[in-house]
Amino acid sequence: MEKFLNKDGKVIVLNLVKTIQENKDYLSEVDGLIGDGDHGINMNKGFTICGERLKDADADLSESLKTLGRVLLTEIGGSMGPLYGTFFNRMARSCKDEPEINRDVFKKMINEALAGVSELGNAKRGDKTLMDVLIPATEAYNKAIEENRSFKEALLAMKEAAREGMESTRDMVARVGRASRLGERSRGVLDAGSVSCNLLIASLADSMIALLAN
Amino acid sequence: MQRIINKPDMVVEDMLKGFVKAHDDIVMPTSNPRVLKYKDAPVKGKVGVVTGGGSGHKPAFIGYIGKNLCDAVAVGEIFSSPTAQAFYDAFREADSGKGVACLYGNYAGDNMNVKMAIELAADDGIEVKTVVANDDVASAPKEERHKRRGVAGEVFMWKIGGAKAALGGSLDEVIAAAQKAIDNTRSVGIGLTPCTIPAVGHPNFEIKPGTMEVGIGHHGEPGVEVCEIKTADEMAKMMVDIVVPDLPFVEGDEVAVIVSGLGATPVMELYILYNKIEELLAEKGIKVYKSFVGNYFTSLEMMGATFTAMKLDDELKELLDLECNSMGLKVFGK
Numbered sequence: 001m002e003k004f005l006n007k008d009g010k011v012i013v014l015n016l017v018k019t020i021q022e023n024k025d026y027l028s029e030v031d032g033l034i035g036d037g038d039h040g041i042n043m044n045k046g047f048t049i050c051g052e053r054l055k056d057a058d059a060d061l062s063e064s065l066k067t068l069g070r071v072l073l074t075e076i077g078g079s080m081g082p083l084y085g086t087f088f089n090r091m092a093r094s095c096k097d098e099p100e101i102n103r104d105v106f107k108k109m110i111n112e113a114l115a116g117v118s119e120l121g122n123a124k125r126g127d128k129t130l131m132d133v134l135i136p137a138t139e140a141y142n143k144a145i146e147e148n149r150s151f152k153e154a155l156l157a158m159k160e161a162a163r164e165g166m167e168s169t170r171d172m173v174a175r176v177g178r179a180s181r182l183g184e185r186s187r188g189v190l191d192a193g194s195v196s197c198n199l200l201i202a203s204l205a206d207s208m209i210a211l212l213a214n
Numbered sequence: 215m216q217r218i219i220n221k222p223d224m225v226v227e228d229m230l231k232g233f234v235k236a237h238d239d240i241v242m243p244t245s246n247p248r249v250l251k252y253k254d255a256p257v258k259g260k261v262g263v264v265t266g267g268g269s270g271h272k273p274a275f276i277g278y279i280g281k282n283l284c285d286a287v288a289v290g291e292i293f294s295s296p297t298a299q300a301f302y303d304a305f306r307e308a309d310s311g312k313g314v315a316c317l318y319g320n321y322a323g324d325n326m327n328v329k330m331a332i333e334l335a336a337d338d339g340i341e342v343k344t345v346v347a348n349d350d351v352a353s354a355p356k357e358e359r360h361k362r363r364g365v366a367g368e369v370f371m372w373k374i375g376g377a378k379a380a381l382g383g384s385l386d387e388v389i390a391a392a393q394k395a396i397d398n399t400r401s402v403g404i405g406l407t408p409c410t411i412p413a414v415g416h417p418n419f420e421i422k423p424g425t426m427e428v429g430i431g432h433h434g435e436p437g438v439e440v441c442e443i444k445t446a447d448e449m450a451k452m453m454v455d456i457v458v459p460d461l462p463f464v465e466g467d468e469v470a471v472i473v474s475g476l477g478a479t480p481v482m483e484l485y486i487l488y489n490k491i492e493e494l495l496a497e498k499g500i501k502v503y504k505s506f507v508g509n510y511f512t513s514l515e516m517m518g519a520t521f522t523a524m525k526l527d528d529e530l531k532e533l534l535d536l537e538c539n540s541m542g543l544k545v546f547g548k
Contacts, residue, residue: 036293036411036433038294073299074299077295081297081323
């Protein structure tokens with residue numbers, strides 16, 4: 001069965017940090033169209049703090065995810081701090097006692113993370129938020145596992161669904177969050193939270209696929 | 215950017231340092247750099263009053279820390295909610311064992327961070343109850359009042375809640391008084407120029423020269439109408455026509471009024487606006503019992519103003535008249 005070791009997983013979180021750092025300006029630009037234009041700044045601040053804490057740390061995947069979640073919750077604020085903080089904390093908790101990460105462990109991780117974010121944010125699919133990425137990505141992963149496809153194939157399905165989910169926000173009218181005050185004026189641009197969520201899901205998938213190949 | 219700053223990413227830190235130095239007779243730093251408290255907090259035997267929100271709205275939010283007002287405030291980045299940790303630490307600084315009233319403004323980030331902070335506080339045995347301000351008439355239709363934003367009317371919510379706590383009210387009584395204040399309060403804003411978050415470097419929304427936006431929010435959230443700039447008297451009429459029918463305020467009512475600048479408006483012009491607002495209210499038989507004109511709740515360097523009215527009864531009058539002392543609001547009795 002395809003798997004990698006929890007203790008080898010720190011690189012997954014370091015790659016998340018790198019992804020956000022590289023896309024800092026792009027995220028602010030997207031956010032500037034219908035938001036404050038500070039999404040990239042805030043995300044970059046949190047992920048960079050986490051990157052520095054992890055740099056020389058002897059941490060496994062679970063501990064690295066926990067560090068990320070904790071930093072986002074305690075240092076970032078806004079809407080993204082609690083949402084992504086909860087997302088990564090839940091992921092961390094779901095693999096804490098698992099020496100190996102296989103497709104079933106990750107299934108638990110992504111579904112628990114989605115459940116945590118859903119409880120907190122109250123956003124539904126179609127509201128033009130990161131849920132439009134997270135829900136279809138998780139569903140695509142679950143479906144691939146049900147069809148008994150490989151870990152790698154399930155991750156690729158998740159990644160593709162995330163991208164499609166992000167694209168789908170373009171034609172939506174925001175119903176929650178600050179952009180919801182814009183009504184029809186929010187149509188025609190991507191939701192910044194869905195863009196960062198897609199980047200994170202894609203990075204998670206790519207890093208895990210690379211670890212599986214080793 | 216024509217701004218008085220050092221590093222754009224450090225404006226909140228730099229501002230807090232100056233604020234604490236300037237007002238050390240009222241406020242104190244805490245172990246969390248993003249939480250300030252009243253120097254005498256927690257006040258023994260008193261319900262703690264806490265608020266919090268993004269920076270850039272001075273005097274809100276830290277300017278309302280003080281005697282008979284807020285005991286502790288959580289501070290966020292510019293226009294961005296404080297962390298759950300900051301709200302939680304503010305609860306701890308404010309709690310004297312009688313519980314904490316968290317009175318805040320209905321923004322998505324604040325709602326989430328307060329919710330998480332309340333859970334953390336519950337683990338410590340600190341009871342926290344909330345009132346969520348929703349005085350901004352233009353932010354959602356009346357039937358969706360729960361979706362409306364909190365704006366300058368929050369100042370009345372803090373004043374009334376703070377006074378009730380100071381007079382020895384229980385947590386439930388403080389919450390009821392603050393809720394009553396905001397339920398009787400309506401606000402509207404007009405924006406004439408956009409504002410720029412220093413770390414972003416350019417405005418994230420546009421108001422074309424020669425135009426104004428009626429109903430604009432404190433972060434540039436779009437309003438209900440964009441039109442050519444009108445005279446102050448016409449602006450006053452537009453604002454009164456939005457605020458008065460919504461509650462509604464009717465003949466015989468007594469009100470407290472705030473006319474606040476949005477950051478770049480000359481205070482002189484706020485008085486020009488107030489002059490007409492008072493006249494229009496008087497024509498409708500609505501009497502201004504107390505008025506506050508100045509910068510009470512701003513949006514960085516936005517040009518524009520907000521008009522807030524709170525309908526009063528005997529209880530609200532008594533609480534409004536109670537002495538208070540903070541950077542943003544000072545009342546010395548009736």
